[in-house]
Amino acid sequence: MTEVVLVTGASSGVGEALAPLLAARGYRVYGMSRRAVDLKGVISLPADVTDARSLVQSVDRIIAETGRLDAVLHCAGIGGAGPVEQMPTERARQIMETNFWGSWNLCQATIPHLRKSPRGRLVLVGSIAGFMGIPFRSAYCASKAALKTMTDSLRMELKGTNLQATMVAPGDIATNSIATQYRQPAEDLDPVYQARYRKADDGMAANVNHGMDAGYVAEEIYKIMNKDTLDPYYVVGEFLQRASTVASRWLPGRVWERVLGRYYS
Template sequence: MPQIALVTGASSGVGEALSLLLTDRGWRVYGLSRRSVELEGVIALPADISDAEAIRRAVGQLLDREGRLDAVLHCAGVGGAGAVESMPEEQARQVMEANFWGSWNVCQATLPYLRKSPRARLLLVSSIAGHMGIPFRSVYCASKAAVIALSDSLRLELRGSTVQVACISPGDIATNSIATQYRQPAGDLDPLYRERYRRADEAMVNNVDQGMSARHVAEKMAAILERETLSPHYVIGEPVQKLSTIAQRILPGRAWEWVLGRYYS
């Protein structure tokens, strides 16, 4: 029988590419997203990950049809930019609701069924930004750091079960994420921040424009999914991005802040 996978964020980016890739490889894929999408061979499950009850209903529909669940690949998430001092609380909360609480909701809704699979896999997508603080991306970094901590806790809690958990931290991906996320207008910021915010925002837009393809990240995740034993963490990106997660841990704090500040200046 085909393996059953739930992929979140299936309407675009990595989630869409991964849904199609796994389908081509013989998986039966359910693609969950806020809006129903038509992807060849993928069964659509419309639901907002920040709505716990909607996620439970969607997973219930999957179980009613299949009776089992073998893998969850949680790709859904949102970005956001602004200064801590002045970013609207509503916008900041939406980022945390989607990225952290969305991950929490997906885990709570699926783990009881994943644990019944003889070879269960749970892949949570964080970000390289979750390993460090990036100027004017504070709530995004915090939400993705929370996903890393969540995955670490889950692995310990799930010892003795059949579920293997891995956290995936990609670097910049060439998607429409910048265009669809909230970015605080530079004119709303205090003059202390304004020019540095503009430069940091331009750097972020440029990095995304030149980022990896969603297909590339999807292929890496599909390869991880097929491994017999999963490592706790995987970083996907350019060598300099991978090195950044190591440098952040080993460089003295002031030295690392200088490096990061130069990068986004």
């Protein structure tokens, strides 16, 4: 039986690399994003994850066409930059709406079907930023931290079912995400923030541009979804990024803040 897989975020970056990779390896793949996709072997399924009703309709289409859903690989997400004090609230809310509530909507729409698969897999893409607060990226960090704890809860709730869930937390990936996200103009900010904001934002853009290849992250997700037993989360990134997720939890708070602060000062 051909396994049926839904990849979100299929119009760009990791999802765009992952969907055709899975199609080439024999899965029946549906690629979801707001824009339609034209990828080899991938069935385009345009939907907005923030719109719960249209999401359910899209998932119903998969079930009507195939009768099953075996894996959901949730790569859709957005970033954004600005200080807590001054970032327009609707921009911050949109990040939470997409990254957290969009994931929530996706879980509600797909879990009833994934549980019927003999080997259901739900892989939610978070971020290393979900393990720590990064200056001027608060809404993004908060959205990914919320996704992480939601995944922790979900895993325990799914005990005894055929469905395993996990979160994949990558470090920087060289995709269009920086170019397409909202970044508050530095000149709109109070002078107290301007220089540090410019430095942090330029640094973030440079790190993403020199980040991992999306194809590499797609391969890692493929390996993870095929493990027999999934860990609560997987950090994918260079050594220092992986170590930071451990250090942020184990170092005393002020020590960790000084370490991270030096990186961003």
